Amino acid sequence: MIDPAASPDALTLADSAAATLNAALAQAASLHLPGRRALHRRRLARAIELAHRALATPETDSVEVRSHARYTLLAANTALAQDARHGAGQLSLGAQRAPTRADCDDGWQRVEEIVAGAESAAAVAQRVAADLASESGWKAARVAQAAARDARRIVAQRNHAYTFHADPGFSFGEGWYLAAAAIVAGVAIQIEPGRPQTAQAEHFLRNAGLGPQLRPYRSRPRANKHLPEIVASAFRADPFGAQRRLRAALLGGGPVLPGVRTWVDTRLAGAPPEGKVLLWIRHGRHQPARNTNHSELGDLVRLVLSTGLVPILVGDAIPREAATVGTVDMTLFWREPVFQGIDMRRAQLHCFEHLKTAHRLVGQLGVTTAGMDGPALMGLATMYLTDLPNPRLGTWVGAVPGYQEVVRREGYLDRVGQELGHWAARAVLRR
Numbered sequence: 001m002i003d004p005a006a007s008p009d010a011l012t013l014a015d016s017a018a019a020t021l022n023a024a025l026a027q028a029a030s031l032h033l034p035g036r037r038a039l040h041r042r043r044l045a046r047a048i049e050l051a052h053r054a055l056a057t058p059e060t061d062s063v064e065v066r067s068h069a070r071y072t073l074l075a076a077n078t079a080l081a082q083d084a085r086h087g088a089g090q091l092s093l094g095a096q097r098a099p100t101r102a103d104c105d106d107g108w109q110r111v112e113e114i115v116a117g118a119e120s121a122a123a124v125a126q127r128v129a130a131d132l133a134s135e136s137g138w139k140a141a142r143v144a145q146a147a148a149r150d151a152r153r154i155v156a157q158r159n160h161a162y163t164f165h166a167d168p169g170f171s172f173g174e175g176w177y178l179a180a181a182a183i184v185a186g187v188a189i190q191i192e193p194g195r196p197q198t199a200q201a202e203h204f205l206r207n208a209g210l211g212p213q214l215r216p217y218r219s220r221p222r223a224n225k226h227l228p229e230i231v232a233s234a235f236r237a238d239p240f241g242a243q244r245r246l247r248a249a250l251l252g253g254g255p256v257l258p259g260v261r262t263w264v265d266t267r268l269a270g271a272p273p274e275g276k277v278l279l280w281i282r283h284g285r286h287q288p289a290r291n292t293n294h295s296e297l298g299d300l301v302r303l304v305l306s307t308g309l310v311p312i313l314v315g316d317a318i319p320r321e322a323a324t325v326g327t328v329d330m331t332l333f334w335r336e337p338v339f340q341g342i343d344m345r346r347a348q349l350h351c352f353e354h355l356k357t358a359h360r361l362v363g364q365l366g367v368t369t370a371g372m373d374g375p376a377l378m379g380l381a382t383m384y385l386t387d388l389p390n391p392r393l394g395t396w397v398g399a400v401p402g403y404q405e406v407v408r409r410e411g412y413l414d415r416v417g418q419e420l421g422h423w424a425a426r427a428v429l430r431r
Helices: 008-026 036-056 063-096 101-132 135-156 173-185 198-207 224-237 239-251 259-265 293-308 344-359 370-377 412-429
Strands: 162-164 190-191 276-281 311-316 361-367 384-386 403-407
Touching: 008 036, 008 063, 008 293, 036 063, 063 101, 063 135, 101 135, 101 224, 162 173, 162 224, 173 198, 173 224, 173 239, 173 370, 190 198, 198 344, 224 239, 224 311, 239 344, 239 370, 259 344, 276 370, 276 412, 293 311, 293 361, 293 412, 344 361, 344 370, 361 370, 361 412, 370 384, 384 412, 403 412
Parallel strands: 162 190, 276 311, 276 361, 361 384, 384 403
Antiparallel strands: none
């Protein structure tokens, strides 16, 4: 029972603080609705302010009023710590998915600030519980402290490594980006465990000299979407130096793997001796709008042939009705046993290297597809076709030597034809 002789101002403030807190807690079940959590936080902050004012009022000489305000202050800070724990968890997920390293680091800095708020609220709850010296007060303080510890654990779980995905269903190109970023920028790597290609991924990375950068697998890694920009930054600083480092690490210093050389030579037996161009075909369930159009493929085949070059079809299966006369078929090559062993990734790069050195491969062309990225980083001239500028791989344009983006605008095939002419001239010089 509140002493009726207590200061009306102190009592009014304490009652207002309690009412504001109750309004905040009453909407706990609807915090997922738009705007409710922000209102919840404003009410908690207001309840804390009113409780502090009640306790600071000189006329607050009633034990009941002071206890009333303190219980409100304790409950509000406990709820604040719990809300901060939730906010830190949600924001950490956004930070992990941030499009750039700077955005990621900024997001985690904000997480740190929220966690500090949770710890501050828990500390206040602890002090108020000590003043109250009641079991219910200590219980509330323990809840606040647990929320603060959980929030701090989120920061402790932050993982600075990037994940090398070893599931065949995941984008193969991510592996090229990550290995390249580790070589030219020193990023840390964790390998996805227990997947069909986990052993091959570790073998590939260790062969590239990246063993010291491997980390045990943990949750909350950095987002792989950062990787193309990391690679682009290194190339912008020293394009040919970055390329030399990548070639040395990813290709190794030895000759082309014998099985790869035999497979390529057999597949190209009888092909014209002229310069070659890879024409990439994409046919996947992910973002099907990016898949190869058979009509456009026919146009590209004709353009390549018109410049005196030989088109080699690679990538997914050839679309029906596609014009393929005069081409060499190397589609689905990665399914061959020689490209499925422990050396699968180096074998693919050796395949393209052998095509360059022994069969006069001068460039590659096609829709954006993961298979193109490894050869592009190794120095193969590249044109990729897209309906709209690509925000990720567009960072390589002007940075990675010979890497071009061709947006499908009026006259884009003329631009492709002109560049193919340059490639054909280089092929002649290679004779």
